[in-house]
Amino acid sequence: MLHSLAYLGISSPAVDEWPTFATEVLGCMLAEPGPDGAVRLRVDDALWRIQIHPGEVDAVDYFGWAVTDEASLDELQGRLEAEGVEVHEGDAELAAARAVNRIRWFVDPWGYRHELIWGQIIRPSSFRPGRAISRFITxxxxxxxxxxxxxxxxxxxxxxxxxxxxxxxxxxxxxxxxxxxxxxxxxxxxxxxxxxxxxxxxxxxxxxxxxxxxxxxxxxxxxxxxxxxxxxxxxxxxxxxxxxxxxxxxxxxxxxxxxxxxxxxxxxxxxxxxxxxxxxxxxxxxxxxxxxxxxxxxx
Ligand SMILES: [Fe+2]
Incomplete structure (x- = not known):
């Protein structure tokens, strides 16, 4: 079953404004950029949690939902397919781009892409906030x-x-x-x-x-x-x-x-x-x- 909101992906023409804004105002940590030049932001020991991709208009690219175990991927896929929603298997390239072990995705009836993921990559004790804050609750x-x-x-x-x-x-x-x-x-x-x-x-x-x-x-x-x-x-x-x-x-x-x-x-x-x-x-x-x-x- 679903475990938690794992990440958010946005595309935006304002991508260059994010590193300063996110670190100095929000207290996020800047991660290594994504393969397409995306700004990747951290709020904890996950390799990233918010990703802003370069794009011509502001748009929601995807919501990432972690599942509790790998069997949940099959269960959720079955339920979605029973509703006529097509579920796509994510390949190794997509899994690497999202820093997860396994990934599938679908588009909901309102046009939003949701990614079902298991095994988000975590690097313990590596998060340092961009400004002085206590911590994010994650x-x-x-x-x-x-x-x-x-x-x-x-x-x-x-x-x-x-x-x-x-x-x-x-x-x-x-x-x-x-x-x-x-x-x-x-x-x-x-x-x-x-x-x-x-x-x-x-x-x-x-x-x-x-x-x-x-x-x-x-x-x-x-x-x-x-x-x-x-x-x-x-x-x-x-x-x-x-x-x-x-x-x-x-x-x-x-x-x-x-x-x-x-x-x-x-x-x-x-x-x-x-x-x-x-x-x-x-x-x-x-x-x-x-x-x-x-x-x-x-x-
Ligand atoms: Fe709210």
Whole structure:
């Protein structure tokens, strides 16, 4: 079954802005570039977790999902094929490019490529953050969470739960937002799905969780000092209780930079919330129309 979010691949014309931004603001470590000149970023001892490929437009290239064991690759492939989704075996070249032992991939009904991987390569005690932070919370909880939107939320719920095995954590339904949150490990959500208008899909943000609130506060100061667009000011979410703010990366998608999310336990019961945040998370006065992320028209 699925274990965690392993990595994220983006392509972007702003690839050259990433090394400075990611190390000095986010605290990532720069890894060796990919074979196509991609900027590869580390947040822990995995060889990379975020990869920005050179490209003409900002686009989501792939989401990487780690599976718990090699047999899960066959099981998930069987479930996907039963839904009419074609699953491709990744060759040795692709496995090497992703720094994993085994890989298969498919494209979901909304056009997003998902890679199912086992055996992400880890180099123990090799991570050094790009600025002074305590650490990123990864490990069993994976890279963080991703938030994707589509018009047919019910169909997406069915696909990601029944076929791929995501479990519902809770829902937030307000006058502006309808979103479902899903876990595959102790992290409150590794995936969230939000409803978008007809004909549109989008990748809104990647969440990175830091161990200390001072890591987040210092990151906030750095965004203000350097003019990095803040898309939501500091706040605390109602559902996962994450204290976070949102910034827009050089490649249109946002990063939620957070601290202190609750963890899923065996007694977890899904709930519905009518507010997304207990406090904060409003837009910043200098950035009244924040980026919706990497949005794409269907069809
Ligand atoms: Fe988030």
């Amino acid at each position: 490990g069993q909880q994976g890279l963080g969470h991703v938030v994707v939107g589509m018009p047919d939320l019910e169909r997406a719920h069915d696909f990601f739960t029944r076929v791929l095995g995501f479990e519902l954590s809770d829902k937030i339904i307000t006058d502006k937002l309808e979103a479902h949150f899903y876990h595959v490990n102790g992290r409150h959500h590794s995936l969230a799905l939000g409803r978008l208008p007809e004909g549109v899909v989008g990748f809104n943000h990647l969440m990175l969780q830091l161990e200390a609130i001072d890591d987040v506060g210092r990151g906030y100061d750095l965004c203000l000092e350097r003019g990095v667009p803040i898309s939501k000011v500091l706040g605390r979410h109602a559902n996962d209780r994450m204290v976070s703010f949102y910034l827009t990366t050089p490649s249109a998608f946002n990063i939620e930079y957070g601290y202190g999310g609750v963890e899923i336990d065996e007694d977890w019961t899904p709930k519905t919330f009518d507010k997304s945040s207990i406090w904060g998370h409003t837009v910043h006065e200098d950035n009244p129309k924040p980026s919706p992320g990497i949005v794409r028209r269907l069809g």
